[in-house]
Amino acid sequence: MPEHSRFLEGPFAPVTEEITAFDLPVTGQIPAGLSGRYLRNGPNPLGLDDPDYHWFLGAGMVHGVRLRGGKAEWYRNRWVRSKAVAAQHGETWPAGPVHENMDFAANTCIIAHAGRTLATVEAGPLPYELDEELGTAGPCDFGGTLPGGFAAHTKLDRATGELHAIAYFWAWDHVQHVVVDAAGKVTRTTDIPVPDGPMMHDFALTPSYVVLLDLPVTFSLNAVTQGKELPYVWNGKHQARVGLLPRDGSAPVRWIEIEPCWVFHCLNAYDGNGKVVVDLCQYNQGFDVSTLWSTHGPVTLDRWIIDPAAGKVTQQRLDDRGQEFPRVDDRIISRPHRYGYSAQIGEVTRAITAAGDFGDDAFTNAILKHDLARGTVQAHEFGRDATVGEAVFAPSSADAAEDDGYVMAFAHNPDRGAADLVILAAQDFTAEPVARVHLPTRIPLGFHGNWLPDH
Numbered sequence: 267m268p269e270h271s272r273f274l275e276g277p278f279a280p281v282t283e284e285i286t287a288f289d290l291p292v293t294g295q296i297p298a299g300l301s302g303r304y305l306r307n308g309p310n311p312l313g314l315d316d317p318d319y320h321w322f323l324g325a326g327m328v329h330g331v332r333l334r335g336g337k338a339e340w341y342r343n344r345w346v347r348s349k350a351v352a353a354q355h356g357e358t359w360p361a362g363p364v365h366e367n368m369d370f371a372a373n374t375c376i377i378a379h380a381g382r383t384l385a386t387v388e389a390g391p392l393p394y395e396l397d398e399e400l401g402t403a404g405p406c407d408f409g410g411t412l413p414g415g416f417a418a419h420t421k422l423d424r425a426t427g428e429l430h431a432i433a434y435f436w437a438w439d440h441v442q443h444v445v446v447d448a449a450g451k452v453t454r455t456t457d458i459p460v461p462d463g464p465m466m467h468d469f470a471l472t473p474s475y476v477v478l479l480d481l482p483v484t485f486s487l488n489a490v491t492q493g494k495e496l497p498y499v500w501n502g503k504h505q506a507r508v509g510l511l512p513r514d515g516s517a518p519v520r521w522i523e524i525e526p527c528w529v530f531h532c533l534n535a536y537d538g539n540g541k542v543v544v545d546l547c548q549y550n551q552g553f554d555v556s557t558l559w560s561t562h563g564p565v566t567l568d569r570w571i572i573d574p575a576a577g578k579v580t581q582q583r584l585d586d587r588g589q590e591f592p593r594v595d596d597r598i599i600s601r602p603h604r605y606g607y608s609a610q611i612g613e614v615t616r617a618i619t620a621a622g623d624f625g626d627d628a629f630t631n632a633i634l635k636h637d638l639a640r641g642t643v644q645a646h647e648f649g650r651d652a653t654v655g656e657a658v659f660a661p662s663s664a665d666a667a668e669d670d671g672y673v674m675a676f677a678h679n680p681d682r683g684a685a686d687l688v689i690l691a692a693q694d695f696t697a698e699p700v701a702r703v704h705l706p707t708r709i710p711l712g713f714h715g716n717w718l719p720d721h
């Protein structure tokens with residue numbers, strides 16, 4: 267057993283301070299039209315040196331940069347104040363509802379909905395609401411309307427203003443589709459029976475369906491008794507299947523069996539000719555999330571075409587580079603997309619070849635832009651030591667065309683030993699960044715973020 271968890275070292279190493287910095291230095295020019303906050307969540311354990319520490323279980327820390335009028339007004343990083351995190355800071359916990367005693371500093375994503383900024387996490391705990399400057403307001407159960415836990419990943423349908431989520435919790439015999447309306451109240455929940463307690467990290471949405479991924483990573487009491495920090499393991503006995511839930515909950519889920527595989531993230535999905543198209547990053551071999559990256563084959567961008575009439579899923583490979591964190595222009599969620607963005611993060615997507623070696627992309631750091639109409643890919647390379655994170659698209663204006671805008675990500679700047687917020691022009695993707703905002707600290711590799719515009 268290693269003395270230290272690899273998730274406490276290198277690009278994963280947590281930071282130890284909360285920092286506030288104003289008027290940040292910039293190389294290039296921040297587009298004047300970008301007014302809002304780029305926020306990103308990720309695990310940042312406090313004072314742990316646990317050799318078994320699992321990346322998914324560190325207390326959430328949100329890093330944010332405020333842009334306005336062509337300037338980077340501030341950078342802040344703040345731990346989400348769960349009860350435990352508040353106690354470790356000697357502060358009073360901003361108390362609120364707790365689901366099944368599962369209070370946790372939500373560490374996976376950060377979204378804005380109905381005037382709230384919410385840090386989210388899956389598997390039971392509630393989201394935490396943050397204020398404009400990333401202080402913790404408290405846990406959020408949507409004004410008492412959420413019956414259980416929530417989810418890390420959500421999909422906002424801009425046509426209806428509804429936010430969709432799939433909640434799961436180890437003690438449930440079902441997962442739960444949750445719909446939050448534009449006013450921030452849960453208006454509908456649908457329980458979907460599933461065996462074995464599967465992890466459902468993400469899902470997909472179309473105008474007709476919620477697309478469920480019931481894959482062979484399931485809750486394990488055995489793992490609990492063995493003291494594994496993350497009690498979800500590969501379960502070869504669990505049938506992999508894709509489920510189509512009519513979005514209005516009017517009919518049961520139509521399940522279609524597939525070969526075993528693992529998926530953390532969908533790029534997007536849409537309806538087409540009676541079928542459902544889902545683009546996603548697929549782990550093509552079995553994948554044990556309890557040991558994470560050490561035991562998986564290539565992670566590729568694939569297209570699944572789900573035919574409910576035939577009860578069949580047809581797969582196409584869109585790109586065989588190792589990649590993760592697929593993102594689409596959020597305005598287009600549930601409708602046909604042309605472009606997608608993803609990240610090649612050597613530390614995360616490195617695959618083990620059949621010979622037991624790292625693949626060619628083991629040390630690559632790049633953001634990819636996929637043109638799925640043309641079948642082309644552009645890579646913006648950051649270099650071996652310049653660890654990059656998830657790329658988020660920000661349109662140049664509210665009604666701009668699909669790739670008319672900017673792609674943002676935190677990237678490590680090895681020359682400074684600190685992170686930059688990198689802003690690329692999406693239509694001139696391989697050119698020098700239009701701006702690099704130089705941040706005063708490292709930012710550990712984390713999970714998901716969003717551009718939250720002021721309007």
Ligand SMILES: [Fe+2]
Pocket residue numbers: 374418419467468530531713714
């Ligand atoms: Fe995720």
